Amino acid sequence: MIGHSATRRRATVRAQRVLVGLAFAMAAPSPARAEELEYEVKAEFVERFTRFIEWPAASFGSPAATFVVCLAGQSPIAPHLEKLAKERAIKGRKATFRRVAQPKEVDGCHLVFIGPTEGGKLADYLAVTSGRPILTIGDSAGFAARGVLLNFYLQGGYVRFEVNAAETKKSGLQCSAKLLKLGKTVSLWGP
Amino acid sequence: MTARLLASAAVACLVATSREARADDPNVAPPERPKDLQELSLDDLMNIEVVAPTKAPQPLRETPGVVTVITREEVIRSGARDLIDVLSLVPGFAFGVDVQNSVGVGFRGNWGHEGKVLVLLDGQEMHETLYLTTQFGNHFPIEQIQKIEIIRGPGSVVYGGNAELAVINIVTRGARDLDGVSASGYYGQQGRTLGRRSLNVAAGHVFKSLGDLGVSFAAYAGQGHRSGARYRDLYGNEYRLTDAGRLDPLLLNFGATWKGLSVRFIADTLRMTTRDAFDQSLPAPVDQDFFGLHFEVKYAAQLGEGVTATPRVAWKRQRPWRVRDTLVGRPLYYDKTAERWIAGTTLSWNATRNLTLLGGVETYHDRAWLNDRANVGVGLQRPVGDPFWTIAAFSQALVQHWIANVSLGARFEHNTRFGNALVPRAGITRTFGRFNAKLLFSQAFKAPGHENFALNPDIGPERTTVWEAETSYQLGNHVSLGANAFDITIRDPIVYVVPVGGTESYVNAGKTGTRGVEAEARFKTTWGWATLRYSFYDASGKNEVAAYAVPGRDDVLRAFPKHKVTLESSARLWKHLIVSPSAIWLGPRYGTLDLDPLGQPRVGREDPTLLLNLFVAYADLLVDGLELGAGVFNALDQRLRFLQPHDSRHAPLPGATREWITRLTYTRPFE
Incomplete structure (x- = not known):
């Protein structure tokens, strides 16, 4: 009988622990909002970047050509970039949003946001974009070191970005000194 | 009972664990959204706090x-092939044989197998709590790994009494x-022996329509062998390890996140065979299982x-070292279960x-019990002790200043068995342009496990003091250099002893430790x-433990090379x-190799070992997402043997011979 009651007591204690854990599930705000804000801000960063960068005229086939914003792979930034392209002009041009699934599809893009899902194919993407006036932007540790021109990271809860100056120079894009100053020089050790 | 329930809830509300509070933790409440984002300049955008403090990428519990x-x-x-291959390329790590076909990790020359190096799989402590060991070799699923974070230094302040020397955090x-499905098959052949074969499947998706419910599942099943070589014990018994060194893993891993709630379930099984036993080989192999x-x-x-709380409740139940052999005398018979409950919270x-x-x-809360009381006294089936509680409190402050960043922390732990432990930690980090420097001081401890208590009721925790200094320099855009130095002193180490003809036991024995340097040059x-890496340790004047000592050599400890060079x-x-391609050079090692003319174990020198590996992969073969890879490990077919880091008369256990491998992987993201 004593053993039985001890078993019940242990079972009750276990139940308490589980309940306490589960109770927290009911009250706090959604972390999805945190991610929402983070990527909304990052999309604004993307737009601001374009103000500090000049593309060669040859990048645009005609004066009426649109500015093509591309997203490679998957990222929570997708709806924000799409909205950005739909509602705002970039470099004085109408913008369009396009998803790409393969490196060969980045032809025609002026800006490619490379999602974290594309780490395995990054070298393929860079083989296509390197030395061409295509602004590549990453959101994963080490992407800038591997050749992506700008790469987001978080520091103390704030959005920061790295710049791969050597690749940027090679790309033919004219990048303002201010952008280079605000960004952190690429580091092989990560941010 | 209601009062206790409320009290439990109140405690849980007050503090929250930051164990998982790292950059990729989705479970953090968001800051407020500022208005008029479109109107803000680039400078203004950089001043918007987008992530709550505990989600900040400087992991508060790991930095500096x-x-x-x-x-x-x-x-x-x-x-x-497995975690041994991965960790062998990391400075400081090397491997040795314990007993019963069990291979464990050493770090900076010190034997870390029994509770000194903490291995986490998606935040779950993988060591068993009877002997505190973690099994290496064809165990953890390589193809499921997203990243491995390794703290090459003590983590006791934040992770408790089994993170004394290092923490290996495997994140799948x-x-x-995933956001899609992935499947892979792996095959390795060592001469006439199957090296390994395994299957992996994984799937994951975020359901936007269900409030960003994220679900992932992975399964890993395989078969393998420790080696295709022959094993010879100190007494001349010899046999091929093929059937006597099986390593068959099965691991299921389920994770889900929803609105801040996170759930994880892992079922981990490693079935192996052992014939090597402790010292003298058995007449035939016996099954030995690890369930968790x-x-x-x-x-x-x-x-x-600015205030974030993360409560956490975790549970694990393990049935390690399970041997229910039918040999005469049933020398390794063992069938016990250990269970641990963890409840914790941290306030940030x-x-x-x-x-x-x-x-x-x-x-x-730790407890263990015998699954088979009828066979008490048979083999290793001894009674286990009473359950025990551990209550810990820790704190840490991080100050970011233009002169330097300073971190101060401490952990106090009360254990109903061994009493109290208090360990502090302090660190200073400074960045000068491309130059970075750190100075770290940590104390750590190792809490005894069930069997430590059962075999020696007077056993106490061992205590460690570690000094570390690190510097790195960025040389242009493609090259970086880094180096660190360390000094480890372990007082009252818990040492495994097996008297001849006697019963295994544990004692607190004097002190031990090492000092040394590690360096890295990286081109990317x-x-x-x-990446070229070098590790060096020296034990001169540090070690007083006879079981770890090499006769005539004060500067080196058993089993682990003083010098290691790797190229990845x-x-x-x-x-x-x-x-x-990759290469690993292990300098000379010392351990029990044979018996002297009087029949006593004799420590000898194992020659340096050079392991050359090559893997070639072809991506998007025929269809997108299909990758075929092939390669060879230990291409020179060098004799790789795991030596025993303690004095328990186990002969060197052969590791993998030359192994030809192939891997086929298919990954398909969801549209």
Whole structure:
């Protein structure tokens, strides 16, 4: 009988622990909002970047050509970039949003946001974009070191970005000194 | 009972664990969204706090520290067979044989197998709590890894009494990383012996329509052998390890996140065979199994401005070293279960932009029992002791200042068996442009496990003091250099002893430790990378433990090389073709190799070993997402043997001979 009651007591204690854990599930705000804000801000960063960068005229086939914003792979930034392209002009041009699934599809893009899902194919993407006036932007540790021109990271809860100056120079894009100053020089050790 | 329930809930509300409070933790309440984002300049955008403090990428519980992060790309490109291959390339890590076909980890020359190096799989402690060991070799699923974070230094302040020397945190692919399905098959052949064969499947998805419910599941099943070589014990008994060194893993891993709630379930099985036993081989192999179930639920909540709490409840039940042999005398018979409950919470307060404070409490409840009382006294089936409680509180302050960043922390732990432990930690980090420097001081401890108590009721915790200094320099855009020095002193180490003809036991014995340096040079560019690493330790004047000592050599400890050099590289030769060679050179090692004329174990020198590996992968073969890889490990077919780091008369256990491997992987993201 004593053993039985001890078993019940242990079972009750276990139940308490589980309940306490589960109770927290009911009250706090959604972390999805945190991610929402983070990527909304990052999309604004993307737009601001374009103000500090000049593309060669040859990048645009005609004066009426649109500015093509591309997203490679998957990222929570997708709806924000799409909205950005739909509602705002970039470099004085109408913008369009396009998803790409393969490196060969980045032809025609002026800006490619490379999602974290594309780490395995990054070298393929860079083989296509390197030395061409295509602004590549990453959101994963080490992407800038591997050749992506700008790469987001978080520091103390704030959005920061790295710049791969050597690749940027090679790309033919004219990048303002201010952008280079605000960004952190690429580091092989990560941010 | 209601009062106790309320009290439990109140405690849980007050503090929250930051164990998982790292950059990729989705369970953090968000800051407020500023208005008029479109009107803000680039400078203004940089002043918007987008992530609550505990989600900040400077892991509060791990920084400052000497940290190595191994990415999925590095792991997969290398073609690594198991975690031994991965960790062998990391400074400080080496492997030795314990007993019964069990291979464990050593770190900076010190034997870390029994509770000194903490291995976490998605935040779950993988060591068993009877002897505190973690099994290496064809155990953890390489193909499921997203990254491995390694703290090459003590983690006791934040992770408790089994993170004395280092922490290995394996993070597998979650719902966001996968967002699709992945399957792979792996095959390795060592001469006439099957090296390994395994199957992996994984799937994950974030269901937007269900409030961003993220779900991932992975399964890993395989068969393998420790080696295709022959094993010879000190007494001349010899046999091929093929059937006597099986390693058959099965691991299921489920994870889910929803609105801050996070759930994890892992079922981990490693079935092996052993014939080597302790010293003299058995007449035939016996089955030896390690079972483990792990469950965790946690939640992160913002309690106020800049204040975040994350409560966590975790449970694990393990049945390690299970041997139910039918040999005469049943010498290894063992069937026990150990269970651990963990409840903890941490409170994180971002007091100012430059000051972050952490405080937390954790409670552990440990118990173990015999599954078969009828056979008490047979083999190793001894009674286990009473359950025990551990209550811990820790705090840490991080101050960011233009002169330097300073971290101060401490952990106090009360254990109903061994009493109290208090360990402090302090660190200073400074960046000067491309130059970075750290100075770290940590104390750590190892809490005894069930069997330590059962075999010696007077056993106490061992205590460790570690000094570390690290510096790194960025040389241009493609090259970086780094080096660190360390000094480890372990007082009252818990040492495994087996008197001749007697019963195994544990004692607190004097002191031990090492000092040394580790260095790294890294080249990285768009088409590949190469990393050269060097490790060195010296035990001169540090070691007083006879079981670890090498007669006539004060400067080196048993089993682990004083010098280790590794080269890891990978290059994309063509659009879809990646070649990844690597090399590991282990300097001379010392351990029990044979018996002297009087029949006593004799410590000898194992010659240096050079392991050359090559893996070649071709991506998008025929269809997108299909990758075929092949390669060879230990291409020179060097004699790789695991030596025993303690004095228990186990002969060197052969490791893998030359192994030809192939891997086929298919990954398909959801549209």
